[in-house]
Amino acid sequence: GLTFSGVYNVQGTPVKRLCKSHNIITVNGQFPGPNIEVRNGDTLIITVSNRTPYNVTIHWHGIRQIRTAWADGPEFVTQCPVKPGGIYTYRFTIKDQEGTLWWHAHSSWLRATVYGALIIHPKEKKNYPFLPPKREYPILLGEWWDQNPIDVIHEAISTGSAPSISDAFTINGQPGDLYNCSSKEITIFPVNPGETILLRFINAALNTELFVSIAGHSMMVVAADASYVKPFLTSVIMLAPGQTTDVLITTSLPPSRYYIAARAYSSAESLPFDNTTATAILDYDCGCLPGPTQPPPAQPILPAFNDTLTVTAFSAAFKSPTPVKLPSPVDEHLFFTVGLGLFDCLPGQICGGPNHTRLTASINNVSFVLPYSSSLLQAHKLAVPGIFTTDFPAKPPVEFDYTGKNVGREQPEPATKLYKLRFGSVVQLVLQGTSIVAAENHPIHLHGYNFYILAEGFGDFDPARDTEKFNLIDPPLRNTVGVPMKGWAVIRFVADNPGVWLLHCHLDVHITWGLAMAFLVEDGLGVLEALEPPPLDLPLC
């Protein structure tokens, strides 16, 4: 492979959206940040120079980082953050991965504006498993606040209440012409009639799952999270934050302008959500559409905001292209509850949660706390005591009616607990949603791995009944699974990548509240089964 080097100057940059200008954090002044295009097998060397007053780290979402966990990026997990004025160089090689991934800041809520596509093309002389498209476009879906997003989350943290919802969704950084003052702030994708086009959708929004459709065009889904899938046709796709979906479209309609539109899927009916719609334009270039007299673009049909049936059918359509060799037998059977909880309000605290509480979130009743004085990986490798414990529970401390109506109060324990995995062990993990505070979808992302999604369903997972629903033939391979509202998902992976790997909800507000844990995967016996030594410039806390 080749080497791709770059410099990321992380800096404040004035950007105007929705009639207001404010200073946002960008990479090299670009919003969204630069898209990286490389090939499978290439090595990336990216120097991050922090010119902001905040701590910064960059995560290469979905890159397996085999033996290079030091380059993964989540702050206080695999590295201490790059402090204001500091520099750190991420070095890693792409091993047997191709498709659409992305990169984003992994520190506080910086990823609201610090993100970009990471596109991995097949090796030279290798092709896609479909006819080569005439052109390709990365399409990054985002979320925009009029306020500084870091202030939004700091307010929520200080009061223990839900943060304010976004003011707009964006497509490649632009909200589109359905918003105030935004008639020119719309992304246009020029195409020719009669072409096949590969659209690489990435949901980079902080807290919102998004439906996307294109007026008049059906989409052939061919990949998700940089794994190919058995192609299927759909008129709408849904992406949870963290997920990517590649689709092929054919420009076979009469030459005109067609909207690409994105808006929220909000499973939790009682919670407020941003109900605005972002648009971009697919513009067939025929030279027959003069400026001002152009007809308005055709509108797509989007599902209702709470259309869980569509979402369920869509996620059930994902299959691997061919039968897979599923890792087995299972060595570790894990059962994790994922959901929100409440902390009692202490004297002197400001508490904006329901009934004078503070909102929190947990996995198996442990609300994840970052260590701040070290990173978990550094503490593990240098055997620094007192930073974390390895007693993360394999199942919830008490069994209860997880998805019922009156499941009572959960007061989680704030702690930094890891679950230790022997190198090479086969892990099967049931992710069980809870409806203690509110039932919601949780897009659960695992760093350092792809996993097979064996099944998803509603209600409380029941091994006697639900094991029969497992797809053991051609389950899809992904890095982020949407655990359905009031439901569960079962994933399986081999712990063959040593390091400390975060598992968390990709709704940033939930990770802020502690919906996270980490696996500590031990080194294997062979040299090629051990973590590489830390880079010399690895930041200290």
Ligand code: C2O
């Ligand atoms: Cu895309 Cu832990 O993140």
